[in-house]
Amino acid sequence: MSNKTDKRIINTKNKIRESFIGLLEEKQIEKITVKEICERADVTRGTFYAHYENEYDLLKALIIEMVTGAFKIIRHLPEPGYSHDEKIVMLTKMFDYLKNNRILLWYFVNRNTYEEISVIAKDFFYALCLKKAESVDSEKVQAAYMFTGCGILGLLNFWINDNCNIGSEKIAVYFKSIIDGGIKEFIHSNK
Numbered sequence: 001m002s003n004k005t006d007k008r009i010i011n012t013k014n015k016i017r018e019s020f021i022g023l024l025e026e027k028q029i030e031k032i033t034v035k036e037i038c039e040r041a042d043v044t045r046g047t048f049y050a051h052y053e054n055e056y057d058l059l060k061a062l063i064i065e066m067v068t069g070a071f072k073i074i075r076h077l078p079e080p081g082y083s084h085d086e087k088i089v090m091l092t093k094m095f096d097y098l099k100n101n102r103i104l105l106w107y108f109v110n111r112n113t114y115e116e117i118s119v120i121a122k123d124f125f126y127a128l129c130l131k132k133a134e135s136v137d138s139e140k141v142q143a144a145y146m147f148t149g150c151g152i153l154g155l156l157n158f159w160i161n162d163n164c165n166i167g168s169e170k171i172a173v174y175f176k177s178i179i180d181g182g183i184k185e186f187i188h189s190n191k
Contacts, residue, residue: 020037020059024059029107033055034054034055037058059104066105073094073097074094087176088169096168109157
């Protein structure tokens with residue numbers, strides 16, 4: 001019985017999410033109502049409120065899901081010693097994933113507060129740049145993650161506001177070149 005219930009809950013949430021994303025493609029969140037989401041998803045408002053407080057809570061849940069998905073991809077980046085091409089393939093997968101979620105990415109980049117983004121950027125930075133780092137100066141790490149976090153957000157903002165017209169592989173190459181060319185060198189230097 002529990003498995004059947006779980007599948008129904010998953011299906012209901014998926015219908016709500018798809019309905020909401022469809023509405024986000026048409027208009028800004030401020031103009032979207034729970035009633036509209038429910039009508040499109042063919043669920044009752046009570047069902048919606050059983051899972052989410054309001055449309056902003058739903059947006060936050062979807063953004064967290066998107067960021068978590070991007071982290072899962074990044075965490076599978078090949079360790080040092082792997083070829084440039086292998087790393088580009090993995091980063092391209094991440095950018096493809098983000099491109100497929102560009103509506104949510106736009107809201108993430110343009111609507112979150114600096115503090116919320118800073119926490120996520122720190123986690124992203126550690127996953128990307130500090131895998132298996134042994135002894136690293138924590139002050140340098142703080143400075144580098146703030147610099148990198150703002151740079152990553154700037155790159156994502158540029159890319160998303162250009163409607164992702166730069167291909168995923170090309171933006172992955174830019175991204176890797178920026179990270180590998182400067183930040184890692186800075187953190188691991190003795191200066």
